[in-house]
Amino acid sequence: MITYEVELAVPETVDADLAGESRTIEVDEDEYVLAAARAADVWLPADCQQGWCTTCAAELLEGEVDHSAAKRYYDVDRRADLVLLCVAKPRSDLRVLTHQQEAMLDHRAANSLPPGRSKR
Amino acid sequence: MSEDKPHASGSVEPGDTSTRVGMEVLRERGLDPEELREKLIDAIGAEFTTYYYYTNLRMHLAGHEDYKEITEDARLEDRAHFELVAPRVYELGGHLPNDIRDFADRASCPDAEVPVPSDDEGGRLRVEDLTAEQVLEVLLEAERCAIRTWSEVCDMTRDVDPRTYDMAQRILQEEIEHEAWFVELLSMERDGEINPAGHFVRGEPGDAPYSTNRRFNDSA
Numbered sequence: 001m002i003t004y005e006v007e008l009a010v011p012e013t014v015d016a017d018l019a020g021e022s023r024t025i026e027v028d029e030d031e032y033v034l035a036a037a038r039a040a041d042v043w044l045p046a047d048c049q050q051g052w053c054t055t056c057a058a059e060l061l062e063g064e065v066d067h068s069a070a071k072r073y074y075d076v077d078r079r080a081d082l083v084l085l086c087v088a089k090p091r092s093d094l095r096v097l098t099h100q101q102e103a104m105l106d107h108r109a110a111n112s113l114p115p116g117r118s119k120r
Numbered sequence: 121m122s123e124d125k126p127h128a129s130g131s132v133e134p135g136d137t138s139t140r141v142g143m144e145v146l147r148e149r150g151l152d153p154e155e156l157r158e159k160l161i162d163a164i165g166a167e168f169t170t171y172y173y174y175t176n177l178r179m180h181l182a183g184h185e186d187y188k189e190i191t192e193d194a195r196l197e198d199r200a201h202f203e204l205v206a207p208r209v210y211e212l213g214g215h216l217p218n219d220i221r222d223f224a225d226r227a228s229c230p231d232a233e234v235p236v237p238s239d240d241e242g243g244r245l246r247v248e249d250l251t252a253e254q255v256l257e258v259l260l261e262a263e264r265c266a267i268r269t270w271s272e273v274c275d276m277t278r279d280v281d282p283r284t285y286d287m288a289q290r291i292l293q294e295e296i297e298h299e300a301w302f303v304e305l306l307s308m309e310r311d312g313e314i315n316p317a318g319h320f321v322r323g324e325p326g327d328a329p330y331s332t333n334r335r336f337n338d339s340a
Contacts, residue, residue, distance in 0.1 A: 047272050048265045052230040053162065055272075071230040114225035118217065119158070 002029040004090040008042055009061070014099045018042065027090050033065070034085040044085060044098050051087035054115060057104035058085050063094035076111050077104070142211055151280045157212035159276065160205055160284070163269050165227035167202040167291075170262055171195055173232035177255050180234055180245075184252045187305055189325070191259060194298045196326020198266075201291045204333045208284055229265035232258050253310045260302040266295040290330040 006027045012020035027036040034056050037044050047055040051070030060081045065088040067073050073084060082104050083096065108116025132139045143153040174195035181187045206216065217223040224231075235254045238245050273288040300317035307315035322329070 047162075047269055048229050049268055050230050050261065050265055052265075053228045055228075115162070115227075118222035118225040 003027065004029065004063075005093045006033055006036070006063075006090055007093075007095040008037060008044070009095065009097045011097065011099055016043070016099065027094075029089060029091070031089065032069075032086055033088045033090065033094070033096070037085070045101065046086050049086040051084045054084065054104045054108070055101055056084055056086040057100045058083050058088075059097040059100050059103065061095040061097055063096075064091040065089060065094065066091050072114070074108075074111070074113055076113070077107070080107050082107055140211070140213060143213060146281050149280045151276065153212050154214075156273075156276060156281065156284065157209055157214040159228075159273060160209055160212070161214060161216070161223075162226050162228040163273060164202045164205045164209070165223045166229035166266065166269060167198045167205075169224050169227045170229065170232055170266070171199040171202065173262070174198065174259070176234055177232060177258060180247060180250055180255055181252055187252060187256065187309075190301050190305065192325050193322050193327070194259065194263070194301070197294050197298070197328045197331065200326065200328035200331050200333065201294070204291065204331050205287055207333075208287060211283075228269050229262060232262040234258075253306065256302055256306040256309055260299065260306055263295055263298040263302055267292065267299060270295060287331075293330045294328060 003026050005024055007022055007024045008018075009022045010016055010018040010020065023040075023042050025036055025040040025042060027033055034044055034046050034049065045055050047053045048071075049056075051067070052072045060083045065083055067078070067083065067088060069087040069089075070084055071087075073087075077083075082100065085096070085098070105116040105119055108114065109120035110116075130141065130144065132141050132144060146153045146156070174191055178188055178191040178195060181191060209216065217226070234245055234247070234250065235258050236246050236250050270288045270292040274285060274292060277285040277288060297317070297319055300319065304315050304317040307313040
């Protein structure tokens with residue numbers, strides 16, 4: 001089993017205990033980043049946990065993830081470095097900017113994709 | 121005396137119908153009513169689409185009449201969840217999307233489609249190899265998504281918005297029961313394992329013992 005280091009950078013502007021801080025956790029290669037974070041007492045936003053609703057969206061600042069379990073994820077998301085932490089398995093050490101649902105919704109709307117196109 | 125003492129309305133002017141005290145009291149307590157409202161539209165979008173998809177999934181459980189009955193309970197109760205919370209969206213100054221496609225697009229849970237490909241011509245489902253196990257897996261994961269959604273709503277509203285919290289916790293109770301039903305059925309169907317849900321049968325199909333809204337009429 002390979003374990004990766006994942007740095008979770010929490011924006012200063014969000015209403016969260018770790019606002020403005022970073023926390024590094026260990027995530028196994030077959031583990032989702034969101035579940036690992038919550039298990040490590042880092043509470044990140046999420047809803048469906050099936051890679052659909054985008055509540056858990058984050059920006060991938062560094063590294064590679066496996067998104068194959070996502071129910072709704074597009075190539076344009078990948079190209080924009082937007083990831084869904086609930087279904088993201090690390091394939092390298094990662095650095096991610098958490099709490100990016102609004103950015104994801106804007107991005108989806110700009111590409112006429114759900115759910116952004118119905119919420120903007 | 122009454123002319124000297126206008127109605128006590130806080131920051132809302134007496135007679136002002138453009139603002140709702142029912143929303144302002146949430147804002148005063150740190151909950152953004154507009155954010156909650158949008159979350160609720162997403163959540164009941166999922167209940168509504170699930171009601172539709174369960175109708176279709178249930179059609180494909182021929183020969184498993186017990187599974188069909190349980191799926192029918194879950195299906196009708198998901199509609200009850202939609203109807204319980206839809207009024208709350210309006211109380212919070214919102215409305216249902218005019219276009220049902222927008223409603224489905226923004227549903228907070230995945231489409232619970234029959235898990236088979238469809239023919240290119242006419243979209244007819246290729247169900248020759250479809251099994252009850254596959255259908256039960258879709259049903260189970262749909263319930264799990266709903267549990268997560270309503271847990272999030274409970275987190276948002278606990279100690280702040282008793283009305284929405286009451287609705288969300290009622291729905292959550294039934295979604296947790298639904299998960300238990302499908303865990304039991306899938307355990308036996310797929311693994312030959314006894315994994316009891318521990319529940320008694322509903323009084324009538326889709327009884328929704330926790331979440332039934334006031335009926336519009338007897339046929340609802």
